[in-house]
Amino acid sequence: MTFTVAGGSPLEPDVVALLEEHLSDMRRTSPPESVHALDPAALAAPSVRFVTARDADGVLLGCGAVKDLGDGTGEVKSMRTAPAARGSGVATAVLAHLVLAARDAGWRRLSLETGTQPFFEPAVRLYLRHGFRPCAPFAGYTDDPSSRYLALEL
Template sequence: MVDFEPGRLDRDDVRALLAEHLSDMFATSPAESVHALDLDALRDPAIEFWSAREDGRLLGCGALKDLGDGHGEVKSMRTTSAARGRGVATAVLGHLLGVARARGFGRLSLETGTESYFAPARRLYLRHGFVPCEPFADYVLDPHSVFLTREI
């Protein structure tokens, strides 16, 4: 069973997972196309962060950014390598959708990459009702970015 713990960006395992996430993003996409958030950016008051745990062990994480006007954005979704293929990403996404619904959001959007590295993420989002959309918030068209959205 996956438990969700809010905040706790100070935990070593969370910091290591987010550092790995940023490293992979910069290794996979051009720097100008990396929209992953560092620890300081995740402390923005408009962002809520959760870690997914099983028996205290970190499995993954995800964040929800309030864009205003009932619109939220999925940020920093990541699973540990040991947890991949176990449905953790689905659980994290489900948690974020539930929080967005509870907060009264009518729409949830996200940006992910176009490279093959991101194919599993794109399949996950499409499987859960996200559809392609135009850039939102401060994003601009970018050949290395895919924009997805869904109503809640």
């Protein structure tokens, strides 16, 4: 599968639909107080760098973002691959793009929060394969049995 990862808007209709699917899954698999996914409007904030993966015809295959935490670190947000594109390398390419953006920004660390339920295991495997390691809660997160925290030292 051929695709391109580049800056995009979280407010484009196809992206909004993919993000709504993401939020729906988060709400279905996690307790309400443990859902930390951002909605499209929050992903459009100036402190967020949002990217999309699209095929040669412009079909949305996935998305992701990094949020500047303001202390020389960032957070991965809203990584999502369209169901038809899963297993095709989209998530790996989006993550690599986000890590490069974090390095280019001069951040020293990139962290993330994800769930502990079985639904999140493929994402956790992806992050671990790319050098993320377990870490303590960060940026206002707290110990939560439904949350797992990972970080990559840049």
